[in-house]
Amino acid sequence: xxxxILFWLFSILGIAGAxxxxxxxxxxxxxxxxxxxxxxIAGLYLSLRAEFLAVIQILVYAGAIMVLFxxxxxxxxxxxxxxxxxxxxxxxxxxxxxxxxxxxMIYALRSFASEGQTPLAAQFDYGQVxxxxxxxxxxFLFPFEMISVVLLAALIGAIVVARKHTYT
Amino acid sequence: MNSFPFxxxxxxxxxxxxxxxxxxxxxxxxxxxxxxxxxxxxxxxVAGAAFxxxxxxxxxxxxxxxxxxxxxxxxTGGIAPIVHAFLCLSGLLTLFFLSDYLDRHDxxxxxxYALLVFAVxxxxxxxxxxxxxxxxxxxxxxxxxxxxxxxxxxxxLKSNEAGLKYFLLGSFASAFLLYGIxxxxxxxxxxxxxxxxxxxxxxxxxxxxxxxxxxxxMLLVGLLFKVSAFPFHFWTPDVYEGTPTPLxxxxxxxxxxxxxxxxxxxxxQLDMFQNTKLLSVVGLASLLTMIYGNIVASRQxxxxxxxxxSSIAHSGYVLLGLCASQSGMEAMLFYMFIYTLMxxxxxxxxxxxxxxxxxxxxxxxxxxxxxxPLFAVAFSLFLFSLAGIPPLxxxxGKYEIFIAxxxxxxxxxxxxxxLASIVGVYYYLRVIVVMxxxxxxxxxxxxxxxxxxxxxxxxxxxxxxxxxxxxPSLILxxxxxxxxxxxxxxxxxx
Numbered sequence: 001x002x003x004x005i006l007f008w009l010f011s012i013l014g015i016a017g018a019x020x021x022x023x024x025x026x027x028x029x030x031x032x033x034x035x036x037x038x039x040x041i042a043g044l045y046l047s048l049r050a051e052f053l054a055v056i057q058i059l060v061y062a063g064a065i066m067v068l069f070x071x072x073x074x075x076x077x078x079x080x081x082x083x084x085x086x087x088x089x090x091x092x093x094x095x096x097x098x099x100x101x102x103x104x105m106i107y108a109l110r111s112f113a114s115e116g117q118t119p120l121a122a123q124f125d126y127g128q129v130x131x132x133x134x135x136x137x138x139x140f141l142f143p144f145e146m147i148s149v150v151l152l153a154a155l156i157g158a159i160v161v162a163r164k165h166t167y168t
Numbered sequence: 169m170n171s172f173p174f175x176x177x178x179x180x181x182x183x184x185x186x187x188x189x190x191x192x193x194x195x196x197x198x199x200x201x202x203x204x205x206x207x208x209x210x211x212x213x214v215a216g217a218a219f220x221x222x223x224x225x226x227x228x229x230x231x232x233x234x235x236x237x238x239x240x241x242x243x244t245g246g247i248a249p250i251v252h253a254f255l256c257l258s259g260l261l262t263l264f265f266l267s268d269y270l271d272r273h274d275x276x277x278x279x280x281y282a283l284l285v286f287a288v289x290x291x292x293x294x295x296x297x298x299x300x301x302x303x304x305x306x307x308x309x310x311x312x313x314x315x316x317x318x319x320x321x322x323x324x325l326k327s328n329e330a331g332l333k334y335f336l337l338g339s340f341a342s343a344f345l346l347y348g349i350x351x352x353x354x355x356x357x358x359x360x361x362x363x364x365x366x367x368x369x370x371x372x373x374x375x376x377x378x379x380x381x382x383x384x385x386m387l388l389v390g391l392l393f394k395v396s397a398f399p400f401h402f403w404t405p406d407v408y409e410g411t412p413t414p415l416x417x418x419x420x421x422x423x424x425x426x427x428x429x430x431x432x433x434x435x436x437q438l439d440m441f442q443n444t445k446l447l448s449v450v451g452l453a454s455l456l457t458m459i460y461g462n463i464v465a466s467r468q469x470x471x472x473x474x475x476x477x478s479s480i481a482h483s484g485y486v487l488l489g490l491c492a493s494q495s496g497m498e499a500m501l502f503y504m505f506i507y508t509l510m511x512x513x514x515x516x517x518x519x520x521x522x523x524x525x526x527x528x529x530x531x532x533x534x535x536x537x538x539x540x541p542l543f544a545v546a547f548s549l550f551l552f553s554l555a556g557i558p559p560l561x562x563x564x565g566k567y568e569i570f571i572a573x574x575x576x577x578x579x580x581x582x583x584x585x586x587l588a589s590i591v592g593v594y595y596y597l598r599v600i601v602v603m604x605x606x607x608x609x610x611x612x613x614x615x616x617x618x619x620x621x622x623x624x625x626x627x628x629x630x631x632x633x634x635x636x637x638x639x640p641s642l643i644l645x646x647x648x649x650x651x652x653x654x655x656x657x658x659x660x661x662x
Contacts, residue, residue, distance in 0.1 A: 104382060111378040112355065141179075142186075142238035143301050146293060149193065150309045153286050156200075157316035160279050161331070 006047055014040035027073045031066065038062040050127035185237035185244040188226040188252050191218060192289040199282040208278040212267045215281040216260055219288070223256035230650065240360050241299045243433075247501065247650045248296040251429050254501075255295065258422035258508045259288040264625025265414035265516035271619075272523045273412075275321060284418070287313035291426035295433075300349045300359035303430055307345065307394065310423055311338050317415040318407050330410025337393070337403045345390025351383030361437040373438075384438060384446055391434075394427040395483045398456035408476035413522055416472070417515025420479040421508040424486075428504060432490050432497050451491045455581055458484030458588040466595040472528040474595060475514060478554060481592055482507055488585050489569040492576040494651070499568040501647050506553075506565040506636060513629035514550040517543065520622050530602055537604035546630050548600045553633050555596040556589055561636035568644070 017037030024030040038061045045054035136144045183190065195218030199211055226249040233246025242248075262284065270276060290309025297303040315338060319331020353359050355376040356369045363369055373380045393400040408416040435450075461481025468474035486507075489500045518528060521543070525532045537544045553562035566589060573582045636643060 108351075108378045108382040112376060139239040140241075140301070142182075142241045143299070143305050146302075146305050146309065149196075149286055149289060150305065150312055152196075153283060153290075153309060153312040153316070156279050156283060157312060157319075160277060160316055161319055161322055 003047055006043065010040040010043035010047070013037075014044065028070070031069045031073060034069070035062050035066050038066070048127070052127060052129050052132055182237040185229075185235060186242055188222045188229070188249070188256075189242075189289060189292055191222040191225060192256075192285055192292070194218075195222070196282045196285040196289065199285060200279075203278045203282070208276065211278055211281040212263050215285055216263050218285060219256040219260040219263070223253040223260075226250075226252040226256070233650075236298055236362075240362060241297070241302050242293075243296050243298040243361075247429070247497075247647070250646060250650050251295045251425070251501070252292045254505050254508065255288050255291045255422055255426060258418060258425065258512065259284055261508070261512045261516075261625060261629065262414050262418040262422075264628075265417075265512075265519050265622045266412075268619050268622045269412060269414050269519045269522075273321070277320060280317070280320065280415075283313045283316055287317075287418075288422065291422050295426040295429035297430065297433075298361045300352065300361075303434070304342075304346060304349060306426070307390075307430075308342060310426065311342065311394070314338075314419055314423060317419065318411045320412055320415070321410075324410070326410040328410070330407045333403055334407045341390050341393035341400065344386045344393075348383045348386030348388075348390060351379055351386065355379050355383070361433070365437050381445070385449070387434065388431075388446070388449065391427055391431045392453060395424045395431075395487070396457075396480050397453045397483055397487055398460050398480075399453070401457070401460070401480050404480055405473045405476040408479070409470070409472055413472065413519030413528075414512075414516050416476075417512040417519075420476075420515070421504070421511050424479075424483060425501075425504040425508065428486055428490065428500055432500060435490065436497075447491055450487060451578070451581060454484045454487030454491065455584055456484075457481065457487060458585055460484075462588045462591040462595075466591060466598075468595070469530050470528055471518060471530055471533065471599060472515075474530075474599070475511070475518070478592065478595070479511065481588065482511075482554075485566065485569050485585060485589070488573055488578075488581055491578065491581070492572040495572040495575060496569075498644075498647055498651050499565075499572040501651075502568050502640070502644055503565040505643055505647075506561045506633075509629055509632050509636070510550045510553040510562055513626060513633065514547065514554065516622060516629075517547050517550065517626055520626070530599060533599070533603055534606045535603070544603045546626055548603065549630055549633060551596040551599055553637070555593045557593070559634075559637050561633045561640070564637055564640040568640075 014037050017033045017035075017040060020033030021030045021037065024033060038057060042054040042057040042062070045051075045057060195215065198218075199214055202208075202211060202214060229244070229249050231245035231249070233243070233248075235245030236242065237244050263281075266280065266284070270280070287310050290306050290311075290313065292306070294303055294306025294310060297306055315331060315335045318334045319327055321327040322331075349359060352364070356364060356372055358364060358369065389400065396404040408419065411419060435446075458481055461477050461479075461484055465474050465477030465481060468477060486500050486503055489496045489503060492499070521540075522528055525536075536547075549560065553560035556563045556566040570582050570586060573585070
């Protein structure tokens, strides 16, 4: 019972945070509603017994990344968008597509739930640090190492794009 | 899966299987180090040597399909070595044109070589992945490098636009891909290709069709974006226009080849060839891509944009080939190899004169046939090949694709494809007509003032395009051989 109440609480908070992110005109408020979203997703992870993921979610996303976001927003000194944007045909189509996509997802995931199978992912204790460390160092060793190449490339990219360049 | 004390020998064997990838990884790191120690002028050579070495090791490493490395993460047999060699080749050919282009535009950005090596590494990871996680990581490695290429000339507005557009839309497409992977993992509990094709997983997939279709559809969206297929093509012309020209050629060839191979493997493993619904989605996308790409390309006044739209059209042909199952895979690989040669050639030569004939506007190329006859002839050769005019390699590529499609009984799509490629002939010929049949003025030189390396690269490509048009079996036979191993391995699976 408590689990179900918590699930609804976190889901509604999470969705509210995401909606707030999109509809807030003030970038700081938008970023803060993103934090609400991050925290409630961490709550959902906890209720799925993925403790490690929940902690990392809060540490990395709600902590480090959000601080970075806020710094950037404050340094750029963004103003609140004054005019509400017009609702033209392009936006209308995008809105319709978004609605259709949401409906599709709800339909598909409901069909998943109604057939009442336990997802295979829930059958082993994936939430603790030990099984995660174990699989990162065994079956997922290669992808784990290769992610460092993505990060390295991103790092180089940030430097290439951001540094003052004299093209020597 | 979680057998913990695994043997060191097993790891060593796996590392040996992925040696070509490790060579690229090491070379990328070495390039960064050399750059830091001020050896910038050797970088293209080191990168080239790494590509050659890696391709050579892969080519000699051939093995039957199903030789997996690192707990089933990577496929290292079957077509994997050939695909890896092709991808290295696309990187190598780009190098011929790249440093001269950067020199001419006074942008000595030496980080680009390490990124090029990492991009090829990512492509190979994606194309030869045997696990959806690996596909995603490969795609991200590749895309990250391509985003940077698009934004490389950061003081130019077009480049900024290209970089931002590609980055935002690309991240969006990656998110779709990842969501699709998550849904498929959600119903099957695995991301491994062999496990996904096992009978019990297939049963699960059949009982959870709705979620599976949504997941597979999202996977398709993510991958079709990368090959700029019809509804997801909008970024292509703007991004290619803002990207340094030789790197745009690399984007249009290597990344597409890798994505097509990944797509083909996925379609094999998820049994999409038996699944008419998903197959018809791919087929429809391919038809629309061909028609749209060719028609819009014929209205371009800018050669670079024209080539960008033509690369959309070419994606359409290859996607059509993919619908034709096994023989389609073969035709697809062959076509992408040929396309790599001629497209890197066309973009590379465009880059050679971009400084002297600015903006790549067709108007500025008036009378190129008199000003630089040899150059114009070589460029026309690539255009003829792209159009698919007989004795050239491009014709053989198109022939293989359409024959494979017709053999599969898809007559109507093949006819649409052939009609679309006839429209394509018009805009390639238009460039040639402007170069040769409109008066300009004085003769200046046989060749534009380019250094020897890009000229050598263009010469090699011209020879290859001519030779492969007459002896396609030089490349076709190894591909067929590698693929016949694949069909044996997949025949074991239900």
